[in-house]
Amino acid sequence: MAITQDDVTRVARLARIALSESDSQTMQTELNGILGLIEELQAVDTAGIEPMAHPLSAHQDIALRLRDDQPLPTQSAGQRDALMTNAPAQTEGLFLVPTVIE
Amino acid sequence: MSHEYDSIAALRDALTARKVSATELATGALQAAQAHASLNAFLHIDPELTLAQARAADAQLAAGQAGALAGVPIAHKDVFVTQGWRTTAASKMLENYTSPFDATVVSRLAQAGAVSIGKLNCDEFAMGSGNENSAFGPACNPWNVSHVPGGSSGGSAAAVAAGIVPATTGTDTGGSVRQPAALCGVSGIKPTYGTVSRFGMIAFGSSLDQAGPVARHAKDLLELLDTMSGFDERDSTSLEFCDGVANAPGRIRSEFNDAVARFDANGAKPLQGLRIGVPTEFFNEGLSADVGAAVEAALQQYEALGATRVSISLPRTKLSIPAYYVIAPAEASSNLSRYDGVRYGYRTPSYTDLADMTSRSRAEGFGQEVIRRIMVGTYVLCHGYYDAYYLQAQRVRRMIANDFQQAFAGQCDVIMGPVTPTVAKRIGDNRDDPTADWLADIYTLGVSLAGLPAASIPCGFGGADASLPVGLQIIGNYFREGQVLAVADRFQQATDWHQRKPELK
Numbered sequence: 001m002a003i004t005q006d007d008v009t010r011v012a013r014l015a016r017i018a019l020s021e022s023d024s025q026t027m028q029t030e031l032n033g034i035l036g037l038i039e040e041l042q043a044v045d046t047a048g049i050e051p052m053a054h055p056l057s058a059h060q061d062i063a064l065r066l067r068d069d070q071p072l073p074t075q076s077a078g079q080r081d082a083l084m085t086n087a088p089a090q091t092e093g094l095f096l097v098p099t100v101i102e
Numbered sequence: 103m104s105h106e107y108d109s110i111a112a113l114r115d116a117l118t119a120r121k122v123s124a125t126e127l128a129t130g131a132l133q134a135a136q137a138h139a140s141l142n143a144f145l146h147i148d149p150e151l152t153l154a155q156a157r158a159a160d161a162q163l164a165a166g167q168a169g170a171l172a173g174v175p176i177a178h179k180d181v182f183v184t185q186g187w188r189t190t191a192a193s194k195m196l197e198n199y200t201s202p203f204d205a206t207v208v209s210r211l212a213q214a215g216a217v218s219i220g221k222l223n224c225d226e227f228a229m230g231s232g233n234e235n236s237a238f239g240p241a242c243n244p245w246n247v248s249h250v251p252g253g254s255s256g257g258s259a260a261a262v263a264a265g266i267v268p269a270t271t272g273t274d275t276g277g278s279v280r281q282p283a284a285l286c287g288v289s290g291i292k293p294t295y296g297t298v299s300r301f302g303m304i305a306f307g308s309s310l311d312q313a314g315p316v317a318r319h320a321k322d323l324l325e326l327l328d329t330m331s332g333f334d335e336r337d338s339t340s341l342e343f344c345d346g347v348a349n350a351p352g353r354i355r356s357e358f359n360d361a362v363a364r365f366d367a368n369g370a371k372p373l374q375g376l377r378i379g380v381p382t383e384f385f386n387e388g389l390s391a392d393v394g395a396a397v398e399a400a401l402q403q404y405e406a407l408g409a410t411r412v413s414i415s416l417p418r419t420k421l422s423i424p425a426y427y428v429i430a431p432a433e434a435s436s437n438l439s440r441y442d443g444v445r446y447g448y449r450t451p452s453y454t455d456l457a458d459m460t461s462r463s464r465a466e467g468f469g470q471e472v473i474r475r476i477m478v479g480t481y482v483l484c485h486g487y488y489d490a491y492y493l494q495a496q497r498v499r500r501m502i503a504n505d506f507q508q509a510f511a512g513q514c515d516v517i518m519g520p521v522t523p524t525v526a527k528r529i530g531d532n533r534d535d536p537t538a539d540w541l542a543d544i545y546t547l548g549v550s551l552a553g554l555p556a557a558s559i560p561c562g563f564g565g566a567d568a569s570l571p572v573g574l575q576i577i578g579n580y581f582r583e584g585q586v587l588a589v590a591d592r593f594q595q596a597t598d599w600h601q602r603k604p605e606l607k
Contacts, residue, residue: 008477011484013461016442017464017465017468034536041495042494051497052499055295055551058506067335086446087445087446088447
């Protein structure tokens with residue numbers, strides 16, 4: 001099942017990546033090549049095999065630790081400022097984005 | 103300069119005896135980094151930050167309160183976030199990013215007194231096998247600068263091979279510590295998944311990513327890995343216990359020391375009783391003759407040391423490629439969704455609305471390989487394909503992990519084979535075929551999918567005029583890092599491949 005230009009457009013939109021028309025053509029060729037590579041998986045009989053999300057589950061019972069679902073407040077204004085210095089646009093502790101609602 | 107000393111232990115002796123100061127070593131390493139700037143191994147150097155750490159180490163040494171690595175020059179792969187030094191993951195997306203905190207690996211090594219010389223080049227977001235996907239240009243292989251150093255931790259391996267620093271940190275998602283170590287003629291180890299904290303390590307494939315050190319000697323790997331490893335509550339995959347033993351510094355060293363004592367007790371045949379599993383699938387038609395010959399010679403050396411060779415089968419070795427290239431891109435597409443041009447990272451200068459801003463920022467901020475993998479990952483996670491690709495890959499992953507467990511259950515104690523099918527390729531080769539490099543990951547991916555520990559140590563040379571290094575892969579069962587390193591160390595006591603150094607101009 002080959003990937004079409006429509007598929008590329010849809011996936012690029014889902015991935016939030018703006019592809020030019022020529023990039024999109026190249027991507028279609030590349031994705032079809034990659035699909036050919038991973039297609040091999042389909043032929044494997046995996047009946048009765050549990051999907052493996054955590055590699056150590058081959059060795060022991062494993063569950064990810066959870067912490068209490070409580071916010072960790074920024075301890076000081078200075079720390080908040082330090083966290084925000086990497087923002088492309090910010091003011092008064094807020095991240096700035098283009099107008100969303102007119 | 104640091105490479106006048108043969109090992110970290112020798113460095114520590116010289117520092118403790120005050121024959122050399124941390125400041126002298128740091129200054130020497132900074133000068134060496136500058137002298138070899140054409141290797142492009144380093145992305146960010148800040149002598150003031152380095153020398154401040156060195157002076158603090160000297161003060162500790164003078165007060166007799168030095169940590170285990172006080173004054174030892176190291177450098178970090180640029181996917182570990184660092185306060186002070188910029189952290190870019192070799193991406194335009196993070197070109198101007200400075201972290202407000204240190205990664206746990208960085209802070210643990212700093213607390214032990216190690217002095218950071220700077221941040222090391224790598225493939226963008228650790229995606230690649232040749233360090234060619236760096237937004238800041240490729241790093242070069244010190245053995246031949248027109249060849250790749252391997253990747254993604256290319257700068258980590260090149261900096262050690264060039265003698266700039268005795269040890270570096272790297273990360274391994276599908277072979278990114280072992281493969282560059284092999285191609286640069288140095289040693290490296292990826293520990294068991296969950297043993298080293300990933301807090302502050304920029305995420306790529308979260309069910310695969312692990313940090314690991316690169317150095318010349320297996321004993322030096324032990325020095326770093328034992329310090330780096332340990333439980334960290336800030337990483338939800340960090341383990342509190344490893345087979346009942348607390349995950350803390352000392353665990354790996356203790357197992358290493360026990361193995362060394364057993365080997366010593368065996369006399370002339372130190373490795374008597376050690377069963378080495380050699381997977382037939384690792385010696386298939388894709389393996390080049392020169393790499394195969396060097397690995398075979400290493401296996402014979404192990405037999406001379408008393409070990410027994412056992413032929414084993416890892417029948418799904420080839421399937422590790424499609425399984426990995428579904429799972430890793432899927433996880434990457436999820437992890438990299440955080441780069442939205444809003445909270446940090448690159449923002450495009452021209453856009454119409456919020457969605458357009460994010461899409462353009464990502465298209466302009468990410469390099470080709472990263473975009474390719476995000477696209478593959480997004481595709482395989484799409485409704486309608488999720489079962490066919492992602493879940494199927496995870497089922498195959500379990501079969502691959504079970505194959506390793508079957509081998510370790512009764513047949514062998516460690517598994518050995520090549521790390522790569524060939525020696526380092528020339529920079530620029532395979533540029534028109536994005537998946538050609540993926541196929542060369544065949545011997546490292548299975549270990550990553552299974553979460554097992556594995557090291558690479560130098561075992562010979564291949565290529566034109568036998569001028570490029572070959573690595574031997576040593577795979578252990580879960581949590582057997584100490585055993586893997588002790589087995590590697592015994593080889594290095596009998597050979598000098600790890601002490602060979604390239605002639606650099």
